[in-house]
Amino acid sequence: MDLGGERSRRVVVIGGGVSGSLIAKSLQFHSDLTLIDQKEYFEIPWASLRAMVEPSFGERSVINHRDYLTNGRVVTSGAIDITETEVLTAEGRLIVYDYLVIATGHTESLPKTRTERLNQYQAESEMISSARSILIIGGGPTGVELAGEIAVDFPDKNLTLVHNGSRLLEFIGPKASNKTLNWLTSKKVEVKLEQSIGQDDISDGGKTYVTSGGETVTADCHFLCTGKPVGSMWLRGTLLKNNLDNQGRLMVDENLRVKGHQNIFAIGDITDIPEIKQGYLAQKHALVAAKNLKLLMEGEKESKLVTYQPRSVKAIVSLGRRDAVAQLPFTTVIGSVPGMIKSRDLFVGKTRKKLGLEPHTIYD
Structure with a gap:
């Protein structure tokens, strides 16, 4: 196969999330491009929790692939x-x-169409509004951000967060964890650490939940915010089965190609790159891989390929509409300053611009 030839420009992207949508958009005028995704839209994942309390927010954060992919299938x-x-x-x-x-x-179970996803947000919002007490299971970034959104928008709710770890946000440092715990407590969120609630104890009909520590939590509704499995199960019977590490992640080289395969790239959370799995890093993967694909399609030498350097820990976790906790290389900050960076718009306008869309346009 002549990988540098004029006709050898058929690029297939599997997955339309943060990295897949951006690389598809970046390559659509440089290749014969096909995007394969189980749903018809790209969703800005870090905006989904705001959309659960304010469904209209989803109008900008749930984007049909066809809106930004005008020259691919x-x-x-x-x-x-x-x-x-x-x-x-x-x-x-x-x-x-x-x-x-x-x-x-x-892996995440999401509806196929944008309309169905927006309706889902509406239903979740109505459930939150009508509940007097709410249980959140999981104290990672998703659970913490959801607790923050609800605590700020609905301060009258009895909100309980149960987490099996010894501290919140274990992917970043203890100082950020402690500041976050204090912030949630100040908003009257009851946080139960080193406890879990098993799948068998969660039922849609039940209002009473028993933790692993024997404590009883009464709640009108619950939200499960624990980790999702890596989306690689489907690869286990393919030619890449030996390229998966023991956590199910694809092993890539410094150019973001699957090791041993010159024409297969992997980007985003499915890779084994030693860094925190974050959306803004997945976007960086997409841009590096897009550059390399353009170079290969133009017939450039392997030595010209761009390398990807893993990034040090840098995280901003939003806490409602105004505040956030930020861990930067030399300091940890909580409050309205990091909140101004992320929490007001959750980078939605910025992400839309990266896809070539108007930052503030909403659908009629």
């Missing part, structure tokens, strides 16, 4: 197998590629 399906030259979809379609990008991130 979208196949709404899951991928179930790959060969050296083709991708097989769940519907039985074979899609030929010269270059493949795998960006399937984490």
Whole structure:
């Protein structure tokens, strides 16, 4: 296969999340591009918790692939197998590629259409509004941000957060964890650490939950905010089965190619890059891989390829609409200053601009 030839520009991207959507947008006028995704839209994931308390926020954060992908085809399906030259979809379609990008991130059950997703936000918002007491299970960034959104918008709710770790936000330092715990406590959120609630104890009908520590929590509704599995199960029977590490992540080289495969790239949360899995880093992966794909399609030498350097820990976790906790390389800050950076718009305008869309336009 002449990977530098004029005709060898068929690029298939599997996964339409943070990294997959951006690389598809970046390559659509440089290749014959196909995006394969199980849903018809890209959702800005760090905006989803705001949309649960303010459904209209989803109008800007849930974007049909067709809105930014004007020069590529979208196949709404899951991928179930790959060969050296083709991708097989769940519907039985074979899609030929010269270059493949795998960006399937984490497994999540989401509706197929944008309208269904916006309706889901509306239903979640109504559930939060009508509940007097709410249980959040999980004290990572998702659980903490959801607790912050609800505590600020609905200060009258009895809010309980149960986390099995010894501190919140274990992916960053203890100073940030302690500041976050104090902030939540000041908003009357009851935080129970080193306790869990098993799947068997969670039922849609029940209002009473018993923790692993024997404590009883009464709540009108609950939200499960624990970690999602890596989206690589489908790869276990493919030619890349030996390229997965023991956590199910694809092993990539410094150019973001799957090791041992010159024309297959992996980007975003599915990679084994030693750094925190964050959206802004997934976007950086997409831009580096897009540069390398353009160079390869132009017939440039391997030595010209761009390398990706893992980033040090830098995180901003929003706490409602005005505050946030930020861990930067040399300091940890909480309050309205980091809140101004992230919490007001949650980088939605910035992300829309990266996709070539108006930052503030909403649908009619």
